[in-house]
Amino acid sequence: MSMSLLPGYRQTELVDPFEIFIGPVYEIGEGLARRYALPVDARHVNMGGRIHGGALMTFADLSLGQAVWDATGRAAVATTNMQTQFLRAVQIGDVLEVAPQITRHTRTLVFARGDYTVNRELVFTAQSVWKLLGEN
Amino acid sequence: MVDSPVTLPEGAELASTGGFNAYIGPLYRLPDEEDGAVKRFCFIAAPHHMNASGTVHGGMLMSFIDVSMSRTTRLVTGAQRTATVSLATDFVGPGRLGEVIQSRVRISRKTRSMLFLAAEIFTSERKLAVANGLWKVSEAA
Numbered sequence A: 001m002s003m004s005l006l007p008g009y010r011q012t013e014l015v016d017p018f019e020i021f022i023g024p025v026y027e028i029g030e031g032l033a034r035r036y037a038l039p040v041d042a043r044h045v046n047m048g049g050r051i052h053g054g055a056l057m058t059f060a061d062l063s064l065g066q067a068v069w070d071a072t073g074r075a076a077v078a079t080t081n082m083q084t085q086f087l088r089a090v091q092i093g094d095v096l097e098v099a100p101q102i103t104r105h106t107r108t109l110v111f112a113r114g115d116y117t118v119n120r121e122l123v124f125t126a127q128s129v130w131k132l133l134g135e136n
Numbered sequence B: 001m002v003d004s005p006v007t008l009p010e011g012a013e014l015a016s017t018g019g020f021n022a023y024i025g026p027l028y029r030l031p032d033e034e035d036g037a038v039k040r041f042c043f044i045a046a047p048h049h050m051n052a053s054g055t056v057h058g059g060m061l062m063s064f065i066d067v068s069m070s071r072t073t074r075l076v077t078g079a080q081r082t083a084t085v086s087l088a089t090d091f092v093g094p095g096r097l098g099e100v101i102q103s104r105v106r107i108s109r110k111t112r113s114m115l116f117l118a119a120e121i122f123t124s125e126r127k128l129a130v131a132n133g134l135w136k137v138s139e140a141a
Helices: A017-022 A053-072 B019-024 B058-077
Strands: A026-028 A035-039 A077-086 A095-098 A101-105 A109-118 A121-132 B028-033 B038-044 B081-091 B100-110 B114-122 B127-139
Touching: A017 A053, A017 B058, A035 A053, A053 A077, A053 A095, A053 A101, A053 A109, A053 A121, A053 B019, A053 B058, A053 B081, A077 B058, B019 B058, B038 B058, B058 B081, B058 B100, B058 B114, B058 B127
Parallel strands: none
Antiparallel strands: A026 A035, A035 A095, A077 A121, A077 B081, A095 A109, A101 A109, A109 A121, B028 B038, B038 B100, B081 B127, B100 B114, B114 B127
């Protein structure tokens, strides 16, 4: 049903149990140019029908993490820091979209950010720092 | 993996009664400390909270922080409606399956319409995260 709202998109392959629990998430494009979409359903919202901050931040961690994986050749990474801003309310039935950006990539760290939109209107931003595991 | 059954800390009361909180939960509120200046919450890390490498997912930790700060905002202000404005989280250590993960939340500053909050997330063994959040109070009681 969600797929029909998102022509051309396919389901993102997720491996983390918590991401599978929050998903499904959809994507379009290839590699680092992938864009991601989360159709907001009843599981993601609070009693007022607005998205829970935790659902938004999990989608941020998931989508930026995919970009970090693409940038590092699927290296083992861990979120070290995430800063988020909640600009507008997101409701059940909205489709959140993001095109993650890799801001900088060093030997030990990857910086990633995303502008999250609903119907092209900016609703949420996230910037994050990821550590490449196994590096000094 | 845990060898013995995990027990909740004393005084734990169910805090996740509907919506996303109930979906990811159960989450619990623990008795206040320091004459109410510290609000406390906890959950037991379950299989659906994990990432593939066997540690608690950052999204779950941020969700728990969001719940802890939102609930604290409502408790402190009496407001029914609150909204997250911003949250910054440092992930300093891993959480493991079966561990009791706790939060301690303090108010850094309270204005008429905003609340600045600080939280520590930890287990009995180690610190997992520190976070600073800004919350908007939509309507006071």
